[in-house]
Each structure stands twice: as structure tokens, then as C-alpha cells.
Amino acid sequence: MPKKSWTDKLNDPTPPSVKPAPIDIAGMRAGEIMLVPTPRLIDDFIRELPAGRDMDVRAMRKALAAQHGAEVTCPIYTGFHLRTIAEAAFEAHERGAPLAEITPFWRVIDSKSPTASRLACGLAFIRTQRKREGLVP
Numbered sequence: 001m002p003k004k005s006w007t008d009k010l011n012d013p014t015p016p017s018v019k020p021a022p023i024d025i026a027g028m029r030a031g032e033i034m035l036v037p038t039p040r041l042i043d044d045f046i047r048e049l050p051a052g053r054d055m056d057v058r059a060m061r062k063a064l065a066a067q068h069g070a071e072v073t074c075p076i077y078t079g080f081h082l083r084t085i086a087e088a089a090f091e092a093h094e095r096g097a098p099l100a101e102i103t104p105f106w107r108v109i110d111s112k113s114p115t116a117s118r119l120a121c122g123l124a125f126i127r128t129q130r131k132r133e134g135l136v137p
Contacts, residue, residue: 006087010039018070026075027058035070039081039088043103046085054107054135057082082108083115090121099129106130 021034028034045064049055055063061073086109089102106129109116116126130136 006084006091009084010043010088012039014038016041016068018068021072021074028072028075032071033069035065035068035073036077037064037073037081039084042078042081043085043088046103046105046108049104049107051104052133052135054110054130054133057108057113060108079115083118086115086119086121090119090125093121104129104133107133107135110135 016038017036018033019036021028021030021032024030041064042060045060045067057078061075061078064078065071065073082105085103086105089105092102093099106126109119109126110130111123111126116123119126
């Protein structure tokens with residue numbers, strides 16, 4: 001079976017869920033009502049951020065939880081999905097999609113983010129896009 005592309009992973013049809021958090025992690029307490037997001041859910045959220053506005057991952061998780069009637073958003077799935085979103089966006093860009101059409105993941109992932117150093121686009125791409133939009137690091 002061929003390896004899934006990042007775009008395939010982005011388009012996974014698994015729906016989001018809301019359930020009690022199983023463990024204490026990243027400021028989340030066991031038993032809190034937790035949103036388990038999907039890549040598409042996070043992608044849609046990031047696409048709604050206007051140019052020139054950024055948001056850190058913690059604030060995004062809080063906003064997503066509030067939108068879906070949860071107290072917290074799973075930090076583990078959020079991290080996995082942020083990478084998926086960034087890699088899928090860069091795949092599209094490499095295929096010729098204009099920047100205006102790809103998910104502006106650099107509004108959530110800055111060059112200092114732990115995720116940034118693992119991305120195929122490289123830190124320079126993130127810095128360039130953030131600078132273009134007037135965002136700092």
C-alpha cells in the first residue's frame with residue numbers, strides 16, 4: 001500500500017469528537033471535556049485567521065474548545081495535525097498553488113515552534129511568510 005500524502009492525511013474523513021480527557025498533559029486535566037480535533041477542523045480555523053494576525057497554539061486550542069463545547073483541545077492531536085496542515089499546504093505550493101490559496105499555517109507556527117524545524121518548507125519559508133504579513137518571528 002502506498003504511503004499517504006500529507007494532503008491525504010489532511011482529508012481524513014474521521015469526525016472530531018468531544019470526550020473526557022484521559023490524562024493530565026500540557027495544562028489539561030484528566031476528566032476535563034476535551035475536543036479531539038481533525039486536521040480539517042484545524043485547517044478551517046487557521047484559514048479564518050486574517051492576514052497579518054497570528055495566534056499561538058495554546059490560544060488556538062482554547063478557541064477551538066470553546067467553539068465545540070469543550071473545556072480543552074487535545075494537545076497531542078493538535079500537534080500532529082498542525083504538521084499535517086503545514087506539510088499539505090507546502091505540497092500544494094510546490095505543485096504550483098499560489099500562497100493565497102494554501103493554508104497560512106505560518107500564522108500559528110512560527111520559526112521558533114518545535115514543529116517548524118521538522119517541516120519540509122524549512123524555517124526560511126516560515127520567516128519569509130511571517131515577514132510578508134508583518135508578523136514577528
